[in-house]
Amino acid sequence: MQSIAIAVDTYCNRLQDCVYRLQSHMLKLEDIAKLAGVSHSTVSRALAGSTLVNRATRERIEAIANDHGYQVNQVARNLKLQHTNTIGLIAPELSNPYYPKLVQSIANCVGDSGYSLQLHLSGKDQENELNSLINLRNNRVDGILLVTGEHGLVASEYAAGLHKSGMPIVFMGWFPGAEDFDFVTGDDADGARQIARHLLELGHKNIAVIGKTVHRGPFDRTTVFINEVAQGGVVIDIGNRYEITSEQDVILAVKQLLQTEPRPTAIFAYQDSIAMVVCKELHAAGLRVPDDISVIGFDDLDIASFVSPALTTVGCHIDAMAHAFVNRLTDRISGGSAAAQPTGIVVPTVLIPRQSSGNTPLKPR
Amino acid sequence: MQSIAIAVDTYCNRLQDCVYRLQSHMLKLEDIAKLAGVSHSTVSRALAGSTLVNRATRERIEAIANDHGYQVNQVARNLKLQHTNTIGLIAPELSNPYYPKLVQSIANCVGDSGYSLQLHLSGKDQENELNSLINLRNNRVDGILLVTGEHGLVASEYAAGLHKSGMPIVFMGWFPGAEDFDFVTGDDADGARQIARHLLELGHKNIAVIGKTVHRGPFDRTTVFINEVAQGGVVIDIGNRYEITSEQDVILAVKQLLQTEPRPTAIFAYQDSIAMVVCKELHAAGLRVPDDISVIGFDDLDIASFVSPALTTVGCHIDAMAHAFVNRLTDRISGGSAAAQPTGIVVPTVLIPRQSSGNTPLKPR
DNA sequence: TATTGCTATGCAATCGATTGCAATCGCAGT
DNA sequence: ACTGCGATTGCAATCGATTGCATAGCAATA
Known part of the structure; x- marks a missing residue:
């Protein structure tokens, strides 16, 4: 309790200092030097804590710099x-x-x-x-x-x-x-693999993919997913692969997908944000997730757990x-x-x- | 079509240039000056497009600077x-x-x-x-x-x-x-007023507020809301005002609120993010929104329209x-x-x- | 030809720091 | 008294630009 009070107090003092210091704005090393009666080199060294300057001098300079709120000019320093x-x-x-x-x-x-x-x-x-x-x-x-x-x-x-x-x-x-x-x-590749296995375990054989072409090579979610699912004996028909570039596309894709015969029982979406739109559209079309159709996203956004139904997804720390x-x-x-x-x-x-x-x-x- | 091709081409050239330029990294004005056989002042002026330098000279300098990928050092310039x-x-x-x-x-x-x-x-x-x-x-x-x-x-x-x-x-x-x-x-004040009127119109007389103390003076959402609702003849019982500081608090508040007799028919939440937690908890407690209880947020987050039920809220452009x-x-x-x-x-x-x-x-x- | 005037260029100071090197001082050792 | 050394301090260069002022070159004019 007391320590908190002290901390707050210290903080307030510091604030006070700062406010005060501003009255004289933007001084430079030389100003402090003049005030202290030394050269600006000495001030520079003092403020940098160099051992090359006499302790008493250093402390005097520090005090003056502090009093006048000197703050180094970073852009000069950077140069x-x-x-x-x-x-x-x-x-x-x-x-x-x-x-x-x-x-x-x-x-x-x-x-x-x-x-x-x-x-x-x-x-x-x-x-x-x-x-x-x-x-x-x-x-x-x-x-x-x-x-x-x-x-x-x-x-x-x-x-x-x-x-x-x-x-x-x-x-x-x-x-x-x-x-x-x-x-x-x-490790998106492994994430995609996990999703594939998850869906396989749930018995899905007719899966649609709504993805983007992003050329992520060995880490490409869509490609890895399709391969892994094929590994399990499920090949994803070319007609069930949708490449989208906008939210509008997603809506279109879902519409089209629902016409497909037989209708897919699961959708792998490239991202949570896509999956959410998918769910929304599915819902609007009168379908229940996951009873009629499963949806899986990717990224584990914070909101993924808020939407209803909460989104199955893949994430990393x-x-x-x-x-x-x-x-x-x-x-x-x-x-x-x-x-x-x-x-x-x-x-x-x-x-x-x-x-x-x-x-x-x-x-x- | 053609214009696109040209644009792409130009872009690629520019990229090429840039890549090339990097080979000789970080030259300064004086390097260019030496190359051009003039003083660095002239180069500076030329590159700044000053009329003080001969057109031919300027163009020569520009070409050289370009060829060697000269880029100004901003930190020196800033100083x-x-x-x-x-x-x-x-x-x-x-x-x-x-x-x-x-x-x-x-x-x-x-x-x-x-x-x-x-x-x-x-x-x-x-x-x-x-x-x-x-x-x-x-x-x-x-x-x-x-x-x-x-x-x-x-x-x-x-x-x-x-x-x-x-x-x-x-x-x-x-x-x-x-x-x-x-x-x-x-204009949070006006927003709060609009919510108040909205709730009043819907016939709510027993309203709970889940808010934060933020001292926003004339723009304080909670205060304005409470006042406006009072204007309409509905006073919000002190026991129905919850001050929260964390997500945990929100959950607690909802729990407590559901014990209250008679149970509020509407909840005004300080923010959408709070409202979403509220909805989630309400749902978990087996209540339906808005059939059993209405919830209103504030901010109009993008997600507000994704959650189910979509959130009534207030926003500004x-x-x-x-x-x-x-x-x-x-x-x-x-x-x-x-x-x-x-x-x-x-x-x-x-x-x-x-x-x-x-x-x-x-x-x- | 001398003067004027204009254009184009270079010199050098400046922005505000850091730092190598030189200089000063005091004091001890011989 | 002289030398040497350690502890401090100041001088001046440097970082890479911008820009006022001086100046060189050259043409036009008297």
Whole structure:
């Protein structure tokens, strides 16, 4: 109790200080130097805690600097020191609820490591991504975290160039050629496999896939899913594979799918956000999930457990991913840049069975 | 068709250029100057498109700079120019799905205005907020966007100091003393009033409130709601007012609320995210929404329409808010800082009736 | 031819820090 | 008294741009 009171008190004092300090805004080293009757070099050293300056002098300088609210000018400091203590983050967007979760985690990790975050939203646009990269480079960030969207292919060439020229970069998500760089990705392949087995165990033989073409190579959810299900003896008819690019497409796909004869008993959706639209449409069409038809998503968004029925899905510990992501980068920044081989970190995924998946209906239709 | 092909082509060339340029990394003005046989001043002027340099010379320099992929060092430029083309954004978090929407909009606007975004997540912690503010100041951002969380009180003092010392700041959300600054807020008061009237029209007389204490003064949702409902002759019993701080609290509140005699026929929840938990718990307790009990949220999150039943709520056009938010700031940055009076911009809210609210059940219980 | 004027360019200061090197001081040892 | 050394401190260069001012070159004019 008492300690809390003291802490609060200390905090308030600090605030007071800060408010006060602002009255005289934006002083520089030399101002403090003049006040203390020393040279600005001495002030610089004193404030950096150098042993090269006399203890008494240092304390006097510290007091003065404090009183007048001196705060170092980072941009000058950055210029001299040739680093910025800033990390650039490029993410596709924040609308898809998967990304905020990720960015939040990343921001926390970055902050904990003592860096600032420069955020760019590429909005799925490759030219934007390129511009962000250039901008980040011009601002001399110490390293770049690049979350490849569902494209991420083209601009990665420039990123590769940057990387080669010494700029530490870590990618999130797989893309062709990723092996030459540091990257982190969820084990979507294994996730897809788990879903496949889950559906097989529930007895489904007629399954539809609503996916996107994203060329994630060995980690491509759709491809792996289709293969694994085939492994279990279930081949997914080409007519039951829907490639979609917008919410509108999903709605269309569901409509079409419901005309198919015999009607699929389960739907594998590329993402939770797609699965949710699917459920909504199914419901609108008078079908029950999972009694008439099972639906499975991917990502384990927070909302997945809120919709009704709660969504069966696959997810991975996003904090772990974020952690690996920024740790790899900060290691690169501090350690020798070309020291270690590029590494791909694959973080495991796990199936989360909820209510949207169930046994095959006994007599379809 | 053809134009697309050309565009793609141009883009690819540009990419090629960029990749190439990187081979010789991080040249400076003087390198280009040497290459062109002129002084670095001339190069600087040429690249800035100054009329002071001979057209032929300029073009030659541009070509060389381009060939060698020269890109200006922003941090040096910033130091000289005394501005950074960067805007700082402090937001509480990204977990609550309201903020990503907002941040996304803000990031777009900021980008469109030609600024970079420095993002800080204060995580509801006032000391964090203070640190972010200091950090942003030390990095000499050109202006600060501060999204006050549900506290936002303390650090605003330092912000006020910063503001007074000439740093452009715009706040989002109301707090005591906000009138002295530029701020933008949704018209939560009116939103609350609309909900009150909606519930009254549906015949509800026994209403529970699950809210937070956030001291939003004239814009406080809970207070305004309670008053407006009282205006209509319905007083909300003190025992039917729940103050919560965590998801756990919400669950407890619902449990307790269901014991109350007579049981409320409607619940006003402070936020959609709370309302969703409420619905979930109600459902778990075997009650039907809205047949047995109506639930209304606030914010109009994207998910609000996905949950079942779809949530009746209040929202405002978030793009408009973001737009007002960053425009106000960029105006301050470019225009005279102390020129105009501080302005509060209040953007209207609108009731979105969906399925979670309905008529009072005829015989309660 | 000398003067004027204009265009194009270079020199050097500046932004605000950091840091290697030189200089100063006091004091002890011989 | 002189030398040497350790402890402090200041000088000045540096990071990579921008820009006011001086200047060189050249044509036009008197």
